[in-house]
Amino acid sequence: MSDYTELDKKQDVSILHSMGYAQELERRMSSFSNFAISFSIICIMSGGINSLAQATSGAGGIAIGIGWPVGCLMSIFFALALAQISSAYPTAGGLYHWGSILGNRFTGWLSAWLNLLGLITVLGAINVGTYYFFFGAFGTYFGMQDTVVVRIGFVAVITAVMALVNHMGIGLTAKLTDMSGYLILGAAVALTVVCLICAPSYEFSRLFTFTNYSGLATIAADGTQSGPPVWPAVSGAWVFALGLLLPIYTITGYDASAHTSEETVKASVSVPKGMVSAAVWASVIGYIMLCAFVLVLPNMEDAAKQGWNVFFWAMDSQVNPTVKIILYIAIFISQFLCGLATVTSVSRMIYAFSRDKGLPGSSALAKVSPKFRTPVAAIWTGSILSVLFVWLTSVITIGESSAYAIVVSCTVIFLFLSFALPIGLGLLAYGTPKWSKMGPWNLGPGVFRIVAVLSLISMVVMFVIGVQPPNDWALYITVGFLVLTAIVWLVFENRRFKGPPIGDEVARRASSIAAAEKAVGET
Secondary structure, three states: OOOOOHHHHHHHHHHHHHOOOOOOOOOOEOHHHHHHHHHHHHOOOOHHHHOOHHHHOOOOOHHHHOHHHHHHHHHHHHHHHHHHHHHHOOOOOHHHHHHHHHOOHHHHHHHHHHHHHHHHHHHHHHHHHHHHHHHHHHHHHHOOOOOHHHHHHHHHHHHHHHHHHHHOOHHHHHHHHHHHHHHHHHHHHHHHHHHHHHOOOOOHHHHHOOOOOOOOOEOOOOOOOOEOOOOOOOOHHHHHHHHOHHHHHHOOOOOHHHHOHHHEOOHHHHHHHHHHHHHHHHHHHHHHHHHHHHHHOOOHHHHHHHHHHHHHHHHHHHOOHHHHHHHHHHHHHHHHHHHHHHHHHHHHHHHHHHOOOOOOOHHHHOOOOOOOOOOHHHHHHHHHHHHHHHHHHHOOEEOOEEHHHHHHHHHHHHHHHHHHHHHHHHHHHEOEOOEOOOOOOOOOHHHHHHHHHHHHHHHHHHHHHHOOOOOOHHHHHHHHHHHHHHHHHHHHHHHHOOOOOOOHHHHHOHHHHHHHHHHOOOO
16 A cells, blocks of 8 residues: 555545544555455355355256346446445445435434344355355265254354454454455356366357246255255246346445445545445356356256255266365355455444444444454444344244244345435435535446436345245335334434434534544554
């Protein structure tokens, strides 16, 4: 960061002070680091691999060949719109501030809770996905049994390591997520090359061939064709639409660039570039990698029968055992670093919301360690909550489904709703006193309005397909959550929660800002 001058630093801090906040966190993240943290959370080696069955046991090859770019484009609309807002308002917990500044106290509070619930549950889901990948790749070597105790123990241990690394400073976290960016790229290229070398034929027509595999029984644990289908029997149009959840679920998490704004140099430009670059590169690299994976499958019909085990089945049948293990190690490390970056994102959201008294125990959660310059209480609280979420939902069943599976189906809905709310508010607010001018990273008002509208249309599509069977409980949970938040706001928070500082309140904070910066050694 040799090109980061004192003038640059003064400009970054001045923008933060103008919004009423102290520079308590340490600006150690380069523009690349800001990109890498979002790229690490998107992690095509995690969602792109762990959720493959949504495509291979759905509409078949066309769910990758056509479905992946369509779903990715929907996510990229969100990234572009959020990036434009982030350039004007580069603060930690960005979505919460944008919801407040562009709307009002309630919309900011709602944005915060939607984003916070989404982040905590997605951290749990990422680490459960990492567990199942480890179990499938290495479980036989360690004699592992898939029990609730083993699963929760594994998730608790890796989450604790992630929290400890985050605790020790953004410098170490940034180094690891920088490495993660290169590792994900290298692993994706390696997997692509291996798949192309081991492919039985280059049957590119698979990528554009539609077959409806919904309702097809999958291979059960006992090896018989008696496992539950990935998708219940639905029409051709619906099974293709359901397959869009694979790219939509994978290409998310780029809000991490915004959450680390106060630790990023030249944030007004670095943050929006990081968000958009992460979404676009993950989409393109993921597409090439998954197309190669479709080609390596012995045949599409047998692949569909494998259900959620399709990745390991293909690797076992087509790839050299030594090469396979090397790839598995790279993928596992990538997935671990994905969780590590998500802990960073969760903790900054908790920290930002707490410094405006938005959470119980806010005084403690908003504290920054003078030694490590990290929000230590927020890091451990977010991590512990994600493990408790996995534990409690793993032992509770609703109907024939685990509560975990039901809640995880809501996770991405919550996240994208937390994206859509400030985007919709920004669409209405731009050109008014609430948002009078674009930041230095500028799409232009016309392009911003187009991508904002396309984002909101995409949100409607995502919500409709996200609550279809077997995820139909997601509708009731989402509606129930919105009703509950309305009650809590009207009864409690409307009188108590003041929101972020606006207007004269910013000037009144000058002395407390100076004291907070002195307490952590910021010069």
